[in-house]
Amino acid sequence: MTPRKRYGMSIDIDKCNGCGACMMACAVENNVPPVPEAANDRKGITWIRVYRVDNHRAYPERRTAYVPVLCQQCGHDTPCVHVCPQQAVDVDPETGIVGQMPERCLGCRYCMVACPYHARYFNWWDPAWPAGMEKTLNPNVAPRMRGVVEKCNFCHGRWHAAQQKAAAAGKREIDAADYVPACVEACPTGALRFGDLDDPSTEVAHDAARPESFRLLEKIGTEPKIHYRSQRDWVRDIANAPHPDGKDQHRG
Amino acid sequence: MTTTRRNLLKFVGGGAAGALLTPAPWRLITDSALWSENWPGIPRPAHGGxxxxxxxxxxxxxxxxxxxxxxxxxxxxxxxxxxxxxxxxxxxxxxxxxxxxxxHPARVRQGPVKEATAAVAQAIAQRGTGEHVAVLDLRPGRTVSWTHRRAMAAINGGLYLTPRQPGYSIDLAAAKTVISFGAPLFDGWGTPGNVIAARSIFRLIQIEPVETRTAAMADLWLPIQPGSEFMLAAALAGNMTLAEAALITGVGEQALAAVQEAAESGQAVVLAADPASPLMSLNEKYGALGRTVVARSDAPMPEAWKQAAPEMSMAAAPDGAIRVLLIDESLPGGYIPWRRIAPKLAPDAVVVVFTSSNDGYARHAQFVLPAAVYPETAEDIGPAIDTVAAVFRIAAPLIAPVVPAVDPARFVERLAGLPASEPLRERAGAIHKAGRGTLLDYTAAKSTPVKDVTADNFWKTLSQGGCWMDDSAKRTAPENLVFPAAGEPPRDERPLTVVVAEPRRGGLESPLMSKLERESNLRLAANRVALSPDGARASGIENGDRAVLETAFGRLNVVVAIDPSVPAGVVEVAGGPRMADLCGGNGRARVVRA
Missing domain, CATH: 2.20.25.90 (ADC-like domains)
Known part of the structure; x- marks a missing residue:
């Protein structure tokens, strides 16, 4: 039996410059298609989405931060697991990763309603790439069909590949360097880190224990495994406070 | 027992009702849903080694x-x-x-090669005295640029034109304070990894009207009134009091004093959004020349190449005298607005553009010829602004050309009657002959001094995507630090100042960029502009409305995003060729609801 892990991520918001490299790397790795011209930010599919947030003050005191939001990999009372009538969502006991099985999904979207982080996306259209571009698809990840929900799974295909590599080398445990999600690998500023939260020797466990670390909507008790951190008070406050103006967040 | 009609109907009805209690019909619904979901089929990723x-x-x-x-x-x-x-x-x-x-579905896939060749030959044969043949190279400094220059030297009246190019490099690692006048340090200014690696060394003061990605990452962001950058520079240069500058720029006097103190505390460097801007002359005052701002060094080249046409800016070209203009837009680069080029053309000029995108000069040329795109073709990359040592790196092709592309260098070579050559290999030979620097071999993950590598192995490694990097040389101050400022723009009463908040070079970009634009609004798309809530209200525009961006040079249909971080009186746009044609050099606009 492989030793159990509790994979998680730490995100340094003060380092994120909102370039979007994580979003592109994720879409390339996981065969997420471009949506048709008619689609907008509500119907797009971005397993990781960088939101632009601000301190609610008027120009020129207004300040911006970029917050990458992906499936928070809830560790307790995972809402999407509870509501799925098809058992299409499960939590892998070996890794703690919340997985989505599109072939079981019937597209009811209860999980999207239940997810407090808006980190699930529905396939409104057939997955389609411009002619010839399907040659660039990653063979380790199956494209999903229209009518199902999908979300971040910490690049589960990479975890399988790392396991196979370890098995081929006669090891029971994977080398941590062999399993890094695409977004973490692509982040040019090093704002994203990934690893086993239960292993105190990992950077991510160290980050999670820092005083400026926080999680999104911590108060609802879902125990997310994505740990954010920022030195700025107003950024940390956003994690638990709704936007006072409601709808003025137009650019992200 | 007789079978009556009633019994038959009872049996069928009972059977139908009973079937509903079995999984069969429900399974059929699921399967039908799956079949419809899978129609017309999902692409299957190819497998292989x-x-x-x-x-x-x-x-x-x-x-x-x-x-x-x-x-x-x-x-x-x-x-x-x-x-x-x-x-x-x-x-x-x-x-x-x-x-x-x-x-890319919008890629230029074919073009009238024969017709273009004939029209160019005819125009050259018929050109009058004083009429020129010119190549406009949007990405000078490449090996292919030297082919263009040699070809233009071989043609009588040949001109080699480029966008304004600074002859310097910036060593960010040698700076303690970076004072940036809108230079997009974290969004396309230099080499992303290099800038990020040096970030912990310097203090960044970003001076620009809107909070761009770079401003958001700065230690100090000074939100300045658009267009008042030169006034702030004058204050830093001591030609204006801080109080006067504060009034004009909208930046507090204390903040200006803090900038001045940081700048004069040593090892400061000034950067500008336009690398050839007169603002760069402040570096002389801060002693950055020869230390942080150094003369650009190029990789060695064959002696024979030095018989080449000199670089000339478009502004220096004679008016109405270019009979044939060949534009090498095979790589996106510094786009010159078409209105600056048009006056230079003779009345019956022939314009040919080599490009993969219809977004740039293809809108203005008579002949649009398809060019190869990355990563289809082997070519080197010119010097980066933040690399002090000379480098020579080849973009090794990763796939065979998808469309039959025209090589602009071969086209120009043939036009000039030069023999076909292998310029990349010739240059690699010259570098190897010079015998200095290091060869980086990524495949073997090692670096080797050039003197320890044979010429064949040197070329082989480079052609497989390797990199040559020169030894650190003596630093000298650049000769051409700034170019004369463009003339004053004509007075324009339009109410909004255009600010390019999203730098773009033009050319094709992956269809997946929709993730960052339409699907998330993280970046401004080329057809979107951002207005302040007050500005939008004044124009009767709601978020997401379609509108027309109107400048002195034309109109563009756009979608408006309302963004409270945009200051009043400003319209934020994304860069790129269309926006350069529409706004470049002026910067006043009006947004009208469509």
């Missing part, structure tokens, strides 16, 4: 080192090369999806 290949990205002059994961020889993902001394394993979002470009 997995290999890693190396190249360099040509999408901007940074030329980051790239590791391609290939399945059956086809690149399926691109990542940076971690141990690289300059790019440090980083790639920007455009570079990450660069392998999609050959398949």
């Amino acid at each position: 997995i290999t890693a290949r190396f190249t360099h990205c040509t999408l901007c002059p940074a030329g980051c080192a790239v590791r391609a994961r290939c399945v059956a020889g086809q690149p399926v993902s691109l990542t940076g090369v971690k141990p690289h001394a300059v790019s440090h394993g980083a790639l920007c979002p455009w570079g990450i999806a660069g392998h999609h470009l050959p398949y």
